[in-house]
Amino acid sequence: MWRAKQLWKRVFTETSVELKLLREKWKLLLAGLIFQYIHGLAARGVHYLHRPGPTLQDLGFMILPELGRERGYISETLFTFLFLSFVLWTFHPFVYSSKRFYTVLLWRRVLAFLVASQMLRIVTFYSTQLPGPNYHCREGSKLARLPPPESVYEVLLINFPHGVVYGCGDLIFSSHMIFILVFTITYHKYGSKSLIKFFAWVIAIIQSLLIVASRKHYTVDVVVAWYTVNLVVFFIDKKLPEMPDRSGGSQPLLPLSAKEKDGKFREDSKLLNGNSVDAADWRPRMQANGKHEDGKHMHSESALNGA
Incomplete structure (x- = not known):
């Protein structure tokens, strides 16, 4: 009973603090979330331009056997696990007393990394459309070409999540790797468990191999993601104000204003x-x-x- 009261008190206190930050930073967070929709809309749009053709010669395809339609879920399952694990971790200050960051400020940072990387991705996959290597993007598949939209609402709805899973044409560079790398880099900097940091990078490498093995992307899409996302995070991280470290217990409840x-x-x-x-x-x-x-x-x- 005592522990339950302490937990409730901690959750209540943390919520009040985060709400104060949210009232101040909500515009930037909302802009980042809206851009996630814009990114999905752009990926949907390039599918209308996709033209199936022979699969390009790829070193990764030569080395890694194709998972095929029956085992293609393995890649998506690992990605979903990593995605949900990171989201839950960002809210751990609400439950655990060992607070190292503010959740609102962390997501503000993460969304900045995602938006910058996704903007570069949109430019690259609209510049050149490659024939999709996945089974549903090859010649003869009904999903390889999208018929012209009957209304603007058909485009705006982006057919989520079916349109995301069975999209074609948005190849260079991998959107899955953008999320995985941004999450891994963020945890490496603000996480506290060295073992989890190590396994996070190992899983990021495994996810890269699974993306190629499932033929969701060419190897170049994964390789470009690895150095592009790391460079984007490096430069944007230098421009953003550093978040206060709460682990020492000496930091104020909220970040100091310029006057303070x-x-x-x-x-x-x-x-x-x-x-x-x-x-x-x-x-x-x-x-x-x-x-x-x-x-x-x-x-x-x-x-x-x-x-």
Whole structure:
């Protein structure tokens, strides 16, 4: 009973803090979520341009046997597991006392990485449409070509999730790898378990191989994702303000505002210069020029002797 009360209190406190942050950052979060729809809309649109053809020569296809229609679910199952695991982890500060980040600020960062990577992806797969290597994108499949849309609503609805699973043409570079790499890099920086960090990178490599084996993408789509996403995260991470680390317990409940930071900087500067922040501290101090400081009045040594 006591533990249940403590847990409820922790959840309530964390929720109130995160809601304050959400009221401040909701526009950026909403923009990131809206772009997820725009990305899906772009992927749906390129399917109308897709023209099936012979599968391109691919080194990964030569090395890895095709999983086929019967075992293609293995790749999607692993991706779903990683996706849900990361989402649940981002909300762990609501339950566990070992808080290292604010959930709202973390998702603001993650969505920035995703949006930048997805913008580059849209540009690349619209620049050149490659024949899809998956079984439903090959010549003879009814799903390889989409008939012209009968209305604008057919395009805007993007036929989720069927249209996402059986999409064609949005190849370079892999959207699955964007999510996997962004999640893995984020946990590597803000996670606390070294063993999980190691396994996260191992699973990212396994996911890459499964994507190629299931013929969802060419090998080049996976390879380009690996260095593009890492570079995007590296440069954007440098531009974003660093999140406060809450693990030490010394951080404020909410990030300091610019005014608060300026005030704290002035206090720290006073301490470093040998001045007390407390106005009641009137102890004399010897200055570098040989004069005594007593409160706010400065007296030379000769004046003191004359007195």
